[in-house]
Amino acid sequence: MTTTREPNKVLSQIEYDVIGTRPIRPDGADKVTGRAKYSADFTISGAIYGKLVRSPHAHARIISIDTSKAEAHPSVKAVVTGEDLPKTVIGADGDRPKTSGEIAADLKYLRHQIMATEKVVFGNQPVAAVAAATAHDAEEAAKLVEVKYEILPSVTEVRAAMEDDAPVLHDDIEMTEFGEKTGRKGNIADHFQNKIGDPQKGFEQADVIVEREFNTATVHQGYIEPHSCTVHWRDDDRIFIWNSCQGPFNIRDATAEVLGVPLTNVKLTPQEIGGGFGGKFEPYGEPVLALLSKKAGAPVKMWMTRTEDLEATGPSPGSYVRVKMGATKDGKIVAGEAELAFEAGAYPGSVVEAGGECVFAPYDIPNAVVDGYDVVVNKSKMAAYRAPGATNAEFASETVVDELAQKLDIDPIEFRLMNAAKEGTRKVDGTSFPRIGLVEVLEALKDHDHWKSPIEGDNVARGFACAYWMNAGLQSAVNLAVNSDGRVSLTEGSPDIGGSRASISMQAAEILGIPSEDILPSVVDTDSIGFTFGTGGSRTTFATGYAAIEAAKDVKQQMIERAALIWGVAPESVQMDKGNIHAGNGAELKMTFKELAAEMNDTGGAITGRGSVNPSGVGAAFAGLIVDIHADPETGKVQILRATIAQDAGKAIHPSYVEGQLQGGTAQGIGWGLNEEYFMSDEGRMANSSFLDYRMPTALDLPMIDTVIVEVANPGHPFGVRGVGEVNIAPPPAAIANALSRSLGVRMERLPMNPNTVMETMWANNGSSNGS
Amino acid sequence: MKWIDYARPQTVAEAVQLLTERGDGARAMAGGTDLIVQLRVGRRQPDHVVDVKHIPDLNEVNTSGGGVTLGAAVPCHIIYNNDAIKDAFPALVDSASIIGGTQIQGRASIGGNLCNAAPSADAIPTLIALGATANVSGSTGERSVAIEDFCTGPGQNVLGADELLTSISIPAQGANSGARYQRFIPRNEMDIAVVGVGASVTLNNGSFESVRVSLASVAPTPLFVTEINDELAGKDVTDENIAKAGEIAKDAAKPISDMRGTADYRRHLCDVMTRRVLSDAITRARGGNVDAH
Numbered sequence A: 001m002t003t004t005r006e007p008n009k010v011l012s013q014i015e016y017d018v019i020g021t022r023p024i025r026p027d028g029a030d031k032v033t034g035r036a037k038y039s040a041d042f043t044i045s046g047a048i049y050g051k052l053v054r055s056p057h058a059h060a061r062i063i064s065i066d067t068s069k070a071e072a073h074p075s076v077k078a079v080v081t082g083e084d085l086p087k088t089v090i091g092a093d094g095d096r097p098k099t100s101g102e103i104a105a106d107l108k109y110l111r112h113q114i115m116a117t118e119k120v121v122f123g124n125q126p127v128a129a130v131a132a133a134t135a136h137d138a139e140e141a142a143k144l145v146e147v148k149y150e151i152l153p154s155v156t157e158v159r160a161a162m163e164d165d166a167p168v169l170h171d172d173i174e175m176t177e178f179g180e181k182t183g184r185k186g187n188i189a190d191h192f193q194n195k196i197g198d199p200q201k202g203f204e205q206a207d208v209i210v211e212r213e214f215n216t217a218t219v220h221q222g223y224i225e226p227h228s229c230t231v232h233w234r235d236d237d238r239i240f241i242w243n244s245c246q247g248p249f250n251i252r253d254a255t256a257e258v259l260g261v262p263l264t265n266v267k268l269t270p271q272e273i274g275g276g277f278g279g280k281f282e283p284y285g286e287p288v289l290a291l292l293s294k295k296a297g298a299p300v301k302m303w304m305t306r307t308e309d310l311e312a313t314g315p316s317p318g319s320y321v322r323v324k325m326g327a328t329k330d331g332k333i334v335a336g337e338a339e340l341a342f343e344a345g346a347y348p349g350s351v352v353e354a355g356g357e358c359v360f361a362p363y364d365i366p367n368a369v370v371d372g373y374d375v376v377v378n379k380s381k382m383a384a385y386r387a388p389g390a391t392n393a394e395f396a397s398e399t400v401v402d403e404l405a406q407k408l409d410i411d412p413i414e415f416r417l418m419n420a421a422k423e424g425t426r427k428v429d430g431t432s433f434p435r436i437g438l439v440e441v442l443e444a445l446k447d448h449d450h451w452k453s454p455i456e457g458d459n460v461a462r463g464f465a466c467a468y469w470m471n472a473g474l475q476s477a478v479n480l481a482v483n484s485d486g487r488v489s490l491t492e493g494s495p496d497i498g499g500s501r502a503s504i505s506m507q508a509a510e511i512l513g514i515p516s517e518d519i520l521p522s523v524v525d526t527d528s529i530g531f532t533f534g535t536g537g538s539r540t541t542f543a544t545g546y547a548a549i550e551a552a553k554d555v556k557q558q559m560i561e562r563a564a565l566i567w568g569v570a571p572e573s574v575q576m577d578k579g580n581i582h583a584g585n586g587a588e589l590k591m592t593f594k595e596l597a598a599e600m601n602d603t604g605g606a607i608t609g610r611g612s613v614n615p616s617g618v619g620a621a622f623a624g625l626i627v628d629i630h631a632d633p634e635t636g637k638v639q640i641l642r643a644t645i646a647q648d649a650g651k652a653i654h655p656s657y658v659e660g661q662l663q664g665g666t667a668q669g670i671g672w673g674l675n676e677e678y679f680m681s682d683e684g685r686m687a688n689s690s691f692l693d694y695r696m697p698t699a700l701d702l703p704m705i706d707t708v709i710v711e712v713a714n715p716g717h718p719f720g721v722r723g724v725g726e727v728n729i730a731p732p733p734a735a736i737a738n739a740l741s742r743s744l745g746v747r748m749e750r751l752p753m754n755p756n757t758v759m760e761t762m763w764a765n766n767g768s769s770n771g772s
Numbered sequence B: 001m002k003w004i005d006y007a008r009p010q011t012v013a014e015a016v017q018l019l020t021e022r023g024d025g026a027r028a029m030a031g032g033t034d035l036i037v038q039l040r041v042g043r044r045q046p047d048h049v050v051d052v053k054h055i056p057d058l059n060e061v062n063t064s065g066g067g068v069t070l071g072a073a074v075p076c077h078i079i080y081n082n083d084a085i086k087d088a089f090p091a092l093v094d095s096a097s098i099i100g101g102t103q104i105q106g107r108a109s110i111g112g113n114l115c116n117a118a119p120s121a122d123a124i125p126t127l128i129a130l131g132a133t134a135n136v137s138g139s140t141g142e143r144s145v146a147i148e149d150f151c152t153g154p155g156q157n158v159l160g161a162d163e164l165l166t167s168i169s170i171p172a173q174g175a176n177s178g179a180r181y182q183r184f185i186p187r188n189e190m191d192i193a194v195v196g197v198g199a200s201v202t203l204n205n206g207s208f209e210s211v212r213v214s215l216a217s218v219a220p221t222p223l224f225v226t227e228i229n230d231e232l233a234g235k236d237v238t239d240e241n242i243a244k245a246g247e248i249a250k251d252a253a254k255p256i257s258d259m260r261g262t263a264d265y266r267r268h269l270c271d272v273m274t275r276r277v278l279s280d281a282i283t284r285a286r287g288g289n290v291d292a293h
């Protein structure tokens, strides 16, 4: 990277021994040889198989459920319905507290979502479940459960659900507005507003104003491994769960709450995970299998089909976003106004607040107002998806920013630099940024060979967009145990999705002054480590890494004390540096890490270290993306020719895995931008619930994605780490849309920008309905 | 999934006997790439699967005499690796090499693609364009059916419950002939045709002698647009005439709106794709090469 900017001197220029290198990940060989055990690979003797009975209707009253025929099936061991979930209530208004899932869902709703009673509110919603000796028998027996429904009209689109005469999902949802109950019943669960400065005055100062309305489709994380789990309710009332999840403790807690049992009755052992992207924070089958297991007296295993997974776990919301921005003729953005309405799915609690925080965050805008609406629709409850809310919001705002730059005839990156948020810039929610790296990201791309290269060919064009995501901190715990051969066992509670065992081990190794290969990391069960919030929010390398640093410091201090004991000197005179322990001038009193480890068992026993953190110094993430596209003017099909993403990593612990995150997020963002969508039938069912018709990009749809890692250290982390997992998904839809405006002259206001939609937009611009 | 009987006959006679005995409850299977998916989602529920891909006759490829007779179970990868086929029937290679991906092509047969009778099937327009016929054996003997008459509705064909497709015969294409199949999909692989167009042309100096165009995904069955030949035969090979063919295809199409495209968009694509495919077929007729997909 060649830039003329001030190098980041905070921390990132520090030379490290382990950090910044690219060791082979500890889980790599098992994964490439197929030895790694994923959730569906889990076996336990005596297991039987579960299957959920699901609603064929998106919205219907349950008249009756008759399980007798299923119970009579010779292979069936247990049948349960929603009535079997306990209705435990605690608290004044009859509800238990919110769960600790990433998107907090009211417990009453969580229970209903897991297995419905009285009515179903989304297609494929579970209403009962069976367990049988084989998976095929379970599937056949599930068909024997007879459910009578009274079909109700459904609504699956956010704006339609906000209409006064829309079908109402829940008669107990009352809109909260600015934190107060309003008494207004309907599908709008919440309306919030953030405001800074005086937007009206701001717009009066503007020479150019752009306003557009955008609609984006519901999308899915598209992880390769569908949800699956095995649950054993043992006769000592402990409930063991083996599953694929991002948050072992989150799901342990939520499962215990739904079942009305003490937290620690549940023990969850996470298996290797085949992707989550936010979609594996919530329990789906776990509580149901627990009930089946209790009834049958055997462990119960279940895996979802892709159709079940797509339609009835937790996708990412479709949305309506209106953005209006104004700038002066010399290129200063002076006012912003945004309105966001997000699908929450069938129960309240969407990610609209995050979207509202993101929509203007990359810019220093003195006057802005953001309104957000959380709206229930007849779709499965939305879950998190990689920077949840950011992509919807920033597709809209980055399109409007681009159009402002076009109107002002200012280079798109230059225009963003002129308005970029920096340390001290106040966001619309009133908080201000610590040191952030947006300017450095923009400069890196402005100086990049890709940006400077000529754009050649018919209908070939270039687009740019950038994005913000706040990242998360939250709780993590790490334990270290030094072995007498000098290798160190590391136990942690963060399921490893993107190479985090490597990046966490490397941080401990750096502190201890030993090679990262000498750290042996394990992701352990919820009985074996302190509470660790799930792998998500780009938090794992930051927060679990932080805990590993603390644990390593603890070990280091004890190593020093142990050496002092052996040498009979004061601990203050002992030093440990790059894995060597010495005292005095170091000529005589010196030992290597391994030598001291070998003395350990005879001088007081094993040395163990612990780290437990809830760090507040979360570093915000910024990314920018340049894409070159070709758009076919006759078919509307977009081909991505070249893509370059730059992102501020703070400090890249393992650069390869940072690059992997940048590429993965860009790939998902391209899919979101071009072809992915929930296509709903008139009856409210998902029509394209397979990967054939839910079109994620294939290898032939993506170019090699070039990456630039920018390092503006996060002052809130010992090594300067910022989370890198999420923000990269947000720029592609806007970058592609911005390129399309230059290729075909159309401004896209709808996601996905599939060929059909692009052509329709062109026809609408030409004033013809079908191109004829 | 329920229990299903499975049989693996070694001869056509044995297969026909099994199908005859079991009647509607039986289903032939070649590569299984359609059938097994349909069984899993419950779209077809036979009691008996008759696996015909081990019958030697159904695996034969005979390219003598300039035409080709393809055994009904010959998988795609055999087709696109056969030099004689590559040379004489590049349009068949166009189809065989885009059905699914490499793994699917190891099993998927052209016969299965035809019998499955999907409106979107990628091989059928090519077979229609090439003037192919289906050879069928049943309890009462053998018969041949023109491909354009084979499909009767989505997932339905002319075969009786006792009948088996044994092979597909594609006649020799005259000199100055060329053919092409292309489909439009939003992605670049692993997708179902929003519109597919198969076309073959025979040229006579600078004019069309004959033109056969067939469309996928715009009607309940693959559509043979004979009006294009009516209009173009004897006319000069010009951009205007090619554009006319596009217009005729667009008017002939009877598409529906669904998750893969609106009816308007599909009609529009019929025009665009027919023009592109015809141009490629003309290039091939003149001895030129066209890009793979």
Ligand SMILES: Cc1cc2nc3c(=O)[nH]c(=O)nc-3n(C[C@H](O)[C@H](O)[C@H](O)COP(=O)(O)OP(=O)(O)OC[C@H]3O[C@@H](n4cnc5c(N)ncnc54)[C@H](O)[C@@H]3O)c2cc1C
Residues within 6 Å of the ligand: B027, B028, B029, B030, B031, B032, B033, B034, B035, B036, B037, B052, B072, B073, B098, B099, B100, B101, B104, B107, B108, B109, B110, B111, B112, B113, B114, B115, B116, B120, B121, B122, B123, B159, B163, B164, B165, B166, B190, B191, B192
């Ligand atoms: C991942 C994937 C991708 C796919 N992509 C495409 C694609 O791009 N384009 C496309 O057109 N298709 C595609 N398909 C569908 C399928 O692969 C093709 O239609 C294939 O050609 C079917 O051939 P088969 O030999 O597997 O047929 P089978 O599944 O064995 O049979 C298909 C049907 O034909 C009947 N049948 C088979 N042989 C006979 C016979 N000899 N006599 C009578 N009836 C018979 C069967 O009973 C069944 O109803 C795809 C399928 C999958 C799973």
